[in-house]
Amino acid sequence: MSLTVHHEPDAERYAAYEGDELQGWIVYDRVGTTVRLLHAEVPPVMRNKGVGGEVVRAILDDLRQSTTDRVQPVCGFVVMWMRRHPEYADLTTR
Template sequence: MEISVIDVPENNRYEARSDGSTAGFAAYTLTDELIVFTHTEVDPAFEGKGVGGALVRGALDDVRKHGKRSVLPVCPFVKSWIGRHPEYADLVYDAPATTAKD
């Protein structure tokens, strides 16, 4: 199943789409410095097919690409996904700085 993730700013959300259908979304609120992910939802017809993970990864990749805002993951799904994927931790607002180990 092919999943594409697009930003739909007029609806304040990223959408995961498959074959023209909206499979899920991640709602957000914007400030000058932050993108606050508030809620993630996957259509029941697409549950268990990796849509949620693809959605969060696609949204965070887009945030990284634009480089303007830090992420505040209020949504428990987004927060736990980032916890399992530490390569995205640097996007999180107020994340501790990593130090190089000798």
């Protein structure tokens, strides 16, 4: 599976695609300079294939490279993923 993750600011989400087919997404909002990752959605047929993790990684990499914003993981999946990847801990709000 070859996924690409796109930031879709008008929809306040990052979405993963395989070709033109939407495979999953994470919605967010902003409070000042904090990006709150609110909810991850991956269709049942695509679960446990790394789609959600790819979206989280893309969001965090994007924020690390392009802004000084911080992340507040609200979604349980994102919280769990970030605990397993402490290399992104510096991006979280204190």
